[in-house]
Amino acid sequence: MPTPLRIGVIGTGGIAEHSLVPALKTLPQAQLWSVLSxxxxxxxxxxKQHAAAAPQPAHDNLDEFLTDPQLQAVxxxxxDxxxxxxxxxCAKAGKHVLVEKPFVTNIEEGKCAIEACRTNGVKLSVALHMRWHSGMRKLHQLVTQEKILGPIRHIRAQWTWRADDASDWRAGDELGRWWPLxxxxPHCLDTIRWFADFRNNPVVDRSALLSREVWKGPHEETGIILLKFANGITAEAISSVLFAAPSRFEIYGADNYAICEGTMARSGRGTISIGGKPLLFDPVNPYAGEIANFIEAIQLGRNPEVTGEDGLQVVEDLLYAVNS
Ligand SMILES: NC(=O)c1ccc[n+]([C@@H]2O[C@H](COP(=O)([O-])OP(=O)(O)OC[C@H]3O[C@@H](n4cnc5c(N)ncnc54)[C@H](OP(=O)(O)O)[C@@H]3O)[C@@H](O)[C@H]2O)c1
Structure with a gap:
C-alpha cells in the first residue's frame, strides 16, 4: 500500500471536528498532518486532540500552512x-483539494477555482457525502442500472432542521450566500442529479420559491427548488431551518417507487423501501467513503466521483433560487 496521504484541514468547526477528521482517522491511506485555524x-x-502528525501541525496563517512541502492535500x-x-x-501551492459544499458562492469564482486546480495539476473534489451512503448507493445501482422502478418520472428530496435563532453565519451575508439551501x-440537489444521471441528462428548466418570514433576514428560511431534466424527469429539493423531521428521499418510476427516510443525514443510516418492501444495507460512514474516493483519485490519477464541475452545477441551482 502507498504511504498514507498527508492531509491538512482548514477550519476546526462542526463538520471538521465531528465528521471529517474522525472519518479521516479511520482510513489507513490517510494521515491527518496539520490544521489551520x-x-x-x-x-x-x-x-493535539487529533494527533496531527506534522512536526509543526498547528497554523494560523494560510500561506505558512501551505508552505509545508510535506503537506499533500487539504x-x-x-x-462558504x-x-x-x-x-x-491550495492549488497554487500544489496541494490537492477536497472542499466542503457549497463549492463556491458565485459561478465566476467557481470557474477560477476549477481552472487553478487544472493548471496546477491538482485534484479537486467537492464534499457531497450522500454519494457514499451505502443504502443510497445500492438503491442508485438498482434504479439506474437494473431499472427496477422502470423509467424515472419524479424525484423529491427534503432535508430540514429547526434553528433556534438566526445567529448561524449562514443566516448572514458576510460568510454565506444561502442558509438552509x-x-x-446541496445534498438534496446533488442526490437528485445523481439519480437523474445528470451527466447524460442535463437540467433544462428550474423554478424556485423562498420564504424568510420568521427572522426576516437576508437569506431564505425555507427554500424549494424545482428541476426538470432533458428526458422529462421532474424533481423537488426542499431545505428549511423552520422545522425538524426525518429527511425524505422519494423516487417515483413508471413501474414502482422507493422511499428513503433518514438516509439524508450525517450518520449513514436510515431506512429504504421499494414498493413498501425494505431494502437492507450495512451502514458505513459516508464521510470515510468521500475521503477515500478523493485519495484514490489522487493516487490513481483519475477524476474523483464528485468533481468541481459537479459542485458548480449545484451552485447554479442555488444561485437560480436567490436570483430569480
Ligand atoms: N457535508 C456536510 O455534511 C456538511 C455539514 C456541515 C457543514 N458543511 C460545510 O462545511 C463548512 C463549514 O461548516 P460548519 O458547519 O463546520 O461551520 P462551523 O462550525 O462554523 O465551522 C467553520 C470553521 O471555519 C473556520 N473559520 C475560518 N474563518 C471563519 C470566519 N470568518 N468565521 C467563522 N468561522 C471561520 C472556523 O475555525 P477556526 O475558528 O478554527 O478558524 C470555524 O470553526 C461549510 O461550507 C458547510 O456548508 C458540510
Missing amino acids: RDKNRATAFA IIASP KLHAEQVIA AGTG
Whole structure:
C-alpha cells in the first residue's frame, strides 16, 4: 500500500471536528498532518486532540500552512464564502483539494477555482457525502442500472432542521450566500442529479420559491427548488431551518417507487423501501467513503466521483433560487 496521504484541514468547526477528521482517522491511506485555524491556540488544541502528525501541525496563517512541502492535500471546512480563495491558494501551492459544499458562492469564482486546480495539476473534489451512503448507493445501482422502478418520472428530496435563532453565519451575508439551501440544499440537489444521471441528462428548466418570514433576514428560511431534466424527469429539493423531521428521499418510476427516510443525514443510516418492501444495507460512514474516493483519485490519477464541475452545477441551482 502507498504511504498514507498527508492531509491538512482548514477550519476546526462542526463538520471538521465531528465528521471529517474522525472519518479521516479511520482510513489507513490517510494521515491527518496539520490544521489551520484563525486562532493558534485552537489549532494547537485541535492538532493535539487529533494527533496531527506534522512536526509543526498547528497554523494560523494560510500561506505558512501551505508552505509545508510535506503537506499533500487539504480538506477545506470553512464558511462558504471563503472556499474559492482557499481552493485557489491550495492549488497554487500544489496541494490537492477536497472542499466542503457549497463549492463556491458565485459561478465566476467557481470557474477560477476549477481552472487553478487544472493548471496546477491538482485534484479537486467537492464534499457531497450522500454519494457514499451505502443504502443510497445500492438503491442508485438498482434504479439506474437494473431499472427496477422502470423509467424515472419524479424525484423529491427534503432535508430540514429547526434553528433556534438566526445567529448561524449562514443566516448572514458576510460568510454565506444561502442558509438552509447551503446547509442541506446541496445534498438534496446533488442526490437528485445523481439519480437523474445528470451527466447524460442535463437540467433544462428550474423554478424556485423562498420564504424568510420568521427572522426576516437576508437569506431564505425555507427554500424549494424545482428541476426538470432533458428526458422529462421532474424533481423537488426542499431545505428549511423552520422545522425538524426525518429527511425524505422519494423516487417515483413508471413501474414502482422507493422511499428513503433518514438516509439524508450525517450518520449513514436510515431506512429504504421499494414498493413498501425494505431494502437492507450495512451502514458505513459516508464521510470515510468521500475521503477515500478523493485519495484514490489522487493516487490513481483519475477524476474523483464528485468533481468541481459537479459542485458548480449545484451552485447554479442555488444561485437560480436567490436570483430569480
Ligand atoms: N457535508 C456536510 O455534511 C456538511 C455539514 C456541515 C457543514 N458543511 C460545510 O462545511 C463548512 C463549514 O461548516 P460548519 O458547519 O463546520 O461551520 P462551523 O462550525 O462554523 O465551522 C467553520 C470553521 O471555519 C473556520 N473559520 C475560518 N474563518 C471563519 C470566519 N470568518 N468565521 C467563522 N468561522 C471561520 C472556523 O475555525 P477556526 O475558528 O478554527 O478558524 C470555524 O470553526 C461549510 O461550507 C458547510 O456548508 C458540510
